[in-house]
Structure formats: C-alpha cells, structure tokens
Amino acid sequence: xxxxxxxxxxxxxxxxxxxxxxxxxxxxxxxxxxxxxxxxxxxxxxxxxxxxxxxxxxxxxxxxxxxxxxxxxxxxxxxxxxxxxxxxxxxxxxxxxxxxxxxxxxxxxxxxxxxxxxxxxxxxxxxxxxxx
Numbered sequence: 001x002x003x004x005x006x007x008x009x010x011x012x013x014x015x016x017x018x019x020x021x022x023x024x025x026x027x028x029x030x031x032x033x034x035x036x037x038x039x040x041x042x043x044x045x046x047x048x049x050x051x052x053x054x055x056x057x058x059x060x061x062x063x064x065x066x067x068x069x070x071x072x073x074x075x076x077x078x079x080x081x082x083x084x085x086x087x088x089x090x091x092x093x094x095x096x097x098x099x100x101x102x103x104x105x106x107x108x109x110x111x112x113x114x115x116x117x118x119x120x121x122x123x124x125x126x127x128x129x130x131x132x
Contacts, residue, residue, distance in 0.1 A: 021093040
C-alpha cells in the first residue's frame with residue numbers, strides 16, 4: 001500500500017513544524033474510522049480528527065486536475081480491519097507530511113507567509129496559529 005517513501009519526507013518540515021497521525025478509532029457502531037492528527041507549529045500543538053472521506057474530499061478540491069493522487073486508495077471491503085487501518089494511518093501520515101511540506105515550499109516560492117485556506121482549514125491552523 002506504500003505510496004510515498006517516508007525517507008524522502010523530512011520528519012520535521014522545519015525545526016518547529018510537524019504533522020503526525022497518533023491513532024485511529026472506529027466510531028458510530030463500526031461505520032467509519034477517525035484519524036487523530038497532531039500538528040505542531042513552534043510552541044503550539046493541537047489535534048484534529050478526520051475521516052478518510054474528509055481527506056478524500058480535501059484532496060479532490062486541492063488537486064482537481066491530478067490524475068494520480070498521493071492519497072492512499074479507497075477500499076470497499078474490510079476497510080475497518082485493524083491491520084488495514086494501521087497501514088492507512090501510516091500512509092495518511094505520509095500524505096499529511098508531504099502535503100504540508102509541498103504547501104510550505106510552494107508558499108515560500110511565492111514569498112507568502114501562509115498556507116492556502118483549504119489546507120489551513122483542513123488542519124485547523126486558523127484556530128491555533130495566527131500567521132496561517
């Protein structure tokens with residue numbers, strides 16, 4: 001299932017900027033899983049919970065013309081199997097890191113000191129960090 005090489009993604013995008021998926025939990029009587037994302041920017045650390053469908057919706061809006069996404073693929077059967085969910089957790093963490101690293105790099109190229117609104121809202125930056 002590996003779509004991204006974690007070795008090619010820096011563990012911390014800047015010295016004080018990091019994204020990590022701590023865990024997942026199956027909720028709503030086994031209907032779906034929520035992933036807990038921990039974000040750190042300087043001295044601020046917060047968590048956000050997102051379903052896979054929210055990752056998918058954000059990815060489709062952020063990259064509408066991409067033919068191949070870095071997002072781990074959907075799975076129709078046994079998608080709540082613990083082994084699969086752990087693999088997906090790892091892949092979603094890689095995706096979060098790659099996405100944020102890409103956004104930060106892209107914004108630095110444009111000499112802009114903020115993330116695109118869609119990405120910032122997905123990770124709740126607007127609630128915790130004033131410069132995003």
